[in-house]
Amino acid sequence: MIRLTLVHWLPLEQYPPACNMLRYFSAGGGYCVSCCTSIRADEQSAVSIPNVVLHRGSFPSGGGHVGTKLVELLALLWQILKGLFLSRPDVILYVEPHSALPVALYLLLRRSTRLFIHYHEYRELSHFQDRGNLVARLGRWCETAFLHRKAEWISHTNDDRLKMFLQDHAYVNPEVLHSLPNYPPDSWLPIISRSRIHCSESDSIRLVYVGALSLRDTFIQPLIEWIAAHRGGMRVRLDIYAGTMDAETRSFLESQHLSTVQVFFAGVPYERLPEILPQYDIGLILYRGNSLNYRYNAPNKLFEYLLCGLDVWYPGQMPGIRPIAASLSQQQVVEVNFDDHATMDRELDAGFVRKPREWFSTCEHVLASLGVSIQQGSGSGASQGVSGPPGNQCV
Numbered sequence: 001m002i003r004l005t006l007v008h009w010l011p012l013e014q015y016p017p018a019c020n021m022l023r024y025f026s027a028g029g030g031y032c033v034s035c036c037t038s039i040r041a042d043e044q045s046a047v048s049i050p051n052v053v054l055h056r057g058s059f060p061s062g063g064g065h066v067g068t069k070l071v072e073l074l075a076l077l078w079q080i081l082k083g084l085f086l087s088r089p090d091v092i093l094y095v096e097p098h099s100a101l102p103v104a105l106y107l108l109l110r111r112s113t114r115l116f117i118h119y120h121e122y123r124e125l126s127h128f129q130d131r132g133n134l135v136a137r138l139g140r141w142c143e144t145a146f147l148h149r150k151a152e153w154i155s156h157t158n159d160d161r162l163k164m165f166l167q168d169h170a171y172v173n174p175e176v177l178h179s180l181p182n183y184p185p186d187s188w189l190p191i192i193s194r195s196r197i198h199c200s201e202s203d204s205i206r207l208v209y210v211g212a213l214s215l216r217d218t219f220i221q222p223l224i225e226w227i228a229a230h231r232g233g234m235r236v237r238l239d240i241y242a243g244t245m246d247a248e249t250r251s252f253l254e255s256q257h258l259s260t261v262q263v264f265f266a267g268v269p270y271e272r273l274p275e276i277l278p279q280y281d282i283g284l285i286l287y288r289g290n291s292l293n294y295r296y297n298a299p300n301k302l303f304e305y306l307l308c309g310l311d312v313w314y315p316g317q318m319p320g321i322r323p324i325a326a327s328l329s330q331q332q333v334v335e336v337n338f339d340d341h342a343t344m345d346r347e348l349d350a351g352f353v354r355k356p357r358e359w360f361s362t363c364e365h366v367l368a369s370l371g372v373s374i375q376q377g378s379g380s381g382a383s384q385g386v387s388g389p390p391g392n393q394c395v
Helices: 016-027 066-087 097-109 125-129 134-150 159-168 188-198 220-229 247-254 270-279 300-307 319-326 341-349 363-376 379-383
Strands: 002-008 031-039 052-058 091-095 114-118 153-156 177-179 205-210 236-241 261-264 282-284 311-315 333-336
Touching: 002 016, 002 066, 002 097, 002 363, 016 031, 016 052, 016 363, 031 066, 052 066, 066 097, 091 097, 097 134, 114 134, 114 363, 125 134, 153 159, 153 363, 159 177, 177 363, 188 270, 188 300, 205 270, 205 300, 220 236, 220 247, 220 341, 270 300, 282 300, 300 311, 300 319, 311 319, 319 333, 333 341
Parallel strands: 002 031, 002 091, 031 052, 091 114, 114 153, 153 177, 205 236, 205 282, 236 261, 282 311, 311 333
Antiparallel strands: none
């Protein structure tokens, strides 16, 4: 048995790919899995993952006096460190530079512990100097000081982000770099099959958007204006599942009174997506690409849409999606100019026919390579912590 601990400073509930990772390793056998993370207690219901021991602290509120903020940060740092010492991992996998500081402190005392690193996002170096990024800045200092050199594995979600990361950190051994896309899990497949069988036929082309929204960072306003300009004359319906948005964006959406647009302001739980998405025809990706991270991004929702059998519209400002679009021959991943109504009109005029689902890759396919890397180096270290501290046995 290998004791594996995922360290995820940011609230776990906001990151379904991290939850998928925990489910994969806890279900596969051969691992005692724990996770040190945080939660926004007033905003979120704590996720529960079978066979995973969760050590949680409260995520800093971000408000109040600077002294209060510091106390909250130190309290979460202590909770994560305590979780690490209780878990006594053979292998630590931490996610994002925010998680690096407690890992670095732990490794100073437990140097034999093996280290793996994964990044949800690519962060430009200037990002670490921005106001409010103290935790990420301290974490990156630890990374450049020794964590990157100790790591046996460093992964990003696609090859473009890996290349940019290596340009920023030329000292990193390229042999430890890996691409680890955020695919949905195998457990979605039977649900999708049932949902597609029973989804209602409609004369309208049904568009869907899932995810955070803002007028500044997404094309939601020109999309709504396009639909409004064809009021009553277009066979299109749009449903929006947006759990996160700023007040300005919410006000804009609430001011629209279109029978063909429905907004679910509470969003939708991740586990319900394989039941809901197959009811639609085209999934939308609306990011404006205001940073390198978003321009070179093949977001989670792209693969969620594809696995559920949808075609996809995405903006030309996101060239990171083009390799996926080029790899498909039946499902269509179409580059669209959301600022130009005429281009969207032409897409509709070309007609829409639902094609057979072509995308079948799930997170289990890519996480297997991470599992192999962990197993290959397990050796004698994997046996050191099998007994574990009292009350924290493998389940």
